[in-house]
Amino acid sequence: MKMTVRMKIFASMGLLVLIVSITFSLTTQVYTSSLMDQFQKEQINANYLSATPEEQIEIFKSYFLDNMRLDTLLQVTHGVRLLFFVTIGLLFSFWISGVLTFPLKKLISAIERVAQGDLNVKVPVDSKDEYGKVAQTFNDMTFRLREAEEARRRLVADVAHELRTPLSVMQLKLENYQQAGHHAPPEMLLRLHDEVIRLSQLVDDLHVLSLAEAGRLSLDRKPLDLTVHLEQIVDDVKYEAEENGLDIRLFTISRPVTVMADARRLTQLFFNLLTNAIRYTPRGGKITVEIEEQVVDRNAYFACVSVIDTGIGIPAEELPHLFDRFYRVDEARSRYTGGTGLGLSIAHHFVKAHGGFIRVASQPDKGTKFTVFLPITKSF
Numbered sequence: 001m002k003m004t005v006r007m008k009i010f011a012s013m014g015l016l017v018l019i020v021s022i023t024f025s026l027t028t029q030v031y032t033s034s035l036m037d038q039f040q041k042e043q044i045n046a047n048y049l050s051a052t053p054e055e056q057i058e059i060f061k062s063y064f065l066d067n068m069r070l071d072t073l074l075q076v077t078h079g080v081r082l083l084f085f086v087t088i089g090l091l092f093s094f095w096i097s098g099v100l101t102f103p104l105k106k107l108i109s110a111i112e113r114v115a116q117g118d119l120n121v122k123v124p125v126d127s128k129d130e131y132g133k134v135a136q137t138f139n140d141m142t143f144r145l146r147e148a149e150e151a152r153r154r155l156v157a158d159v160a161h162e163l164r165t166p167l168s169v170m171q172l173k174l175e176n177y178q179q180a181g182h183h184a185p186p187e188m189l190l191r192l193h194d195e196v197i198r199l200s201q202l203v204d205d206l207h208v209l210s211l212a213e214a215g216r217l218s219l220d221r222k223p224l225d226l227t228v229h230l231e232q233i234v235d236d237v238k239y240e241a242e243e244n245g246l247d248i249r250l251f252t253i254s255r256p257v258t259v260m261a262d263a264r265r266l267t268q269l270f271f272n273l274l275t276n277a278i279r280y281t282p283r284g285g286k287i288t289v290e291i292e293e294q295v296v297d298r299n300a301y302f303a304c305v306s307v308i309d310t311g312i313g314i315p316a317e318e319l320p321h322l323f324d325r326f327y328r329v330d331e332a333r334s335r336y337t338g339g340t341g342l343g344l345s346i347a348h349h350f351v352k353a354h355g356g357f358i359r360v361a362s363q364p365d366k367g368t369k370f371t372v373f374l375p376i377t378k379s380f
Contacts, residue, residue, distance in 0.1 A: 103135065226305065230250060244281075
């Protein structure tokens with residue numbers, strides 16, 4: 001059984017009462033014993049032994065009453081006991097204050113180190129009471145702060161890396177034409193415009209992702225029929241799929257599958273998944289979109305949408321990082337064929353903002369399956 005701080009204080013006070021009681025009992029016993037010894041030396045004689053039992057008791061009582069000198073004795077013993085109890089109380093207070101404040105001193109020291117920028121500090125968890133919980137919570141907080149700081153550093157490095165490429169291209173082309181003294185032809189301006197579009201898309205994606213990660217992404221939720229919505233999205237990407245020699249199909253159920261969702265965000269979500277499937281599926285491959293209704297998972301009901309392709313697949317060791325910001329699988333998903341590297345991270349946060357989740361399963365050279373789970377209300 002773990003002891004709370006209140007229980008420890010109660011136990012400490014009980015210990016103090018026990019110590020005082022034992023001390024009082026011992027002092028009384030010692031004092032009484034000394035009087036008994038003194039009585040034996042002074043009063044037990046021939047006269048005492050020849051007296052009747054009643055007379056012996058009276059002699060014993062008179063001796064004790066005469067020798068205790070009640071007024072003086074009470075004053076002296078009261079002062080001694082008071083001094084003793086005050087001393088014990090002060091010593092106990094000093095001890096219990098040390099016991100109660102020692103964990104706080106360690107925590108304050110750790111907090112000061114965090115305030116100075118040291119996020120690697122860790123407070124030992126020596127108990128399971130409130131102090132132990134505070135220490136564990138503090139350690140969890142510093143762990144989250146380290147994660148946030150590491151994510152911030154990666155973000156700054158990733159953004160700088162992503163911005164450097166299009167800016168360098170534009171700068172190099174402008175410098176070449178400036179040094180040659182030629183007017184910029186339309187073809188060069190068109191290429192510069194493409195790089196500007198790339199930068200604009202990157203900035204927009206970063207803005208949306210930052211809002212989603214901060215939990216500030218606004219959603220205009222309304223009843224949405226997933227079947228009709230996906231039919232429109234598949235129809236929009238069908239031309240690009242056919243142009244790449246791919247067969248894309250949507251399998252739905254006859255009745256509507258309704259969810260409370262932001263239609264614009266879901267459009268961007270499934271557009272990202274479908275364009276990825278088109279980009280990484282070789283000519284002659286297939287892309288399938290399937291809808292399932294009332295799938296039970298984690299004791300809740302979801303509508304599931306799966307995007308399945310027969311593309312190049314993803315190695316198993318890459319799957320845990322697939323939804324990380326700026327993450328691209330090496331070679332196959334390069335900067336020039338894989339967009340900004342933010343699409344899947346945005347998709348993950350869009351689904352999370354709707355109260356759902358997304359799963360991925362893949363095998364190299366066999367294809368990939370993304371499954372989006374969106375919460376629905378059970379209907380009968």
